[in-house]
Amino acid sequence: MYSIGDLSRRTGVKIPTIRYYEQMGLIAAPERSEGNQRRYEKSELERLAFIRHARDLGLSIDSIRDLLALSQHPERPCGEADRIASEHLATVREKIARLKKLEQELERIVACDGNHTVGDCYVIRALADHSMCENEH
């Protein structure tokens, strides 16, 4: 049996975050000690590590809840799990594409050398006028 602090140390998930995950239904409400403190079994450690890893990879709480539910049924087909993962990959790729456009524009914008006045500053002028941009964003 682990206390919430043990769990936190072993998984790197902060204590309030663990309680938050409980509230969000990612982990079950655990047994309590006589003094009402949470006492976890070893299996919760793995579950929490799974959650942490999935969060680190950017999956949403909702997706993780679904994946955890699926993982309770090892005999079922895994199409749904694969769908969640590849949809997330698509989302990540979209974000990258969008950020790259921003990067391009910002690269042009910051070409101002910083040695003149605000009135002449390319940063300020470029922000005031989107038509100076090379692509949509």
Added chain:
Amino acid sequence: MYSIGDLSRRTGVKIPTIRYYEQMGLIAAPERSEGNQRRYEKSELERLAFIRHARDLGLSIDSIRDLLALSQHPERPCGEADRIASEHLATVREKIARLKKLEQELERIVACDGNHTVGDCYVIRALADHSMCENEH
């Protein structure tokens, strides 16, 4: 004089968002009609377009507030504006780098063909075990 709806149509910023920007101090509280409705001058149109463009480029409300304050002083040196922009560019680059790592891992993870069981699913196993990952994230 423009109503808030006019301003919204011309800048593409939604009405509640304009009110929110007023509350956040990005635009000044405008004059009011006899019936207490907001009436804007033309200059607010440009200011709002500036804000919108800067938001589209991912700048924070705080940064935008600073940039707007700077732009009121065209005779001052522009080093601060340039610093804000290049710091933001650095942030964007960090995000891209991080997302690319995620993309790599997710690409490997979704290599599962979806035609077997959850128990054998690479997606599920990879999420359960970060040591299967090739880099930190």
Added chain:
DNA sequence: TCTATTGCTCCAGAAGCTATAGGTTTGAGG
């Protein structure tokens, strides 16, 4: 037994909006 550490619940805040509820004003057509 004493006390430092850890844990409890509840609540608020961060970022940048967005939506809803319940009411008032405006402006165009009749």
Added chain:
DNA sequence: CCTCAAACCTATAGCTTCTGGAGCAATAGA
């Protein structure tokens, strides 16, 4: 002038994923 729909008002809550604090209770080691 009158009516009525559209637009506007304020205030508040919700979204997402945590994070931190207040105020108090339990636990564990010396």
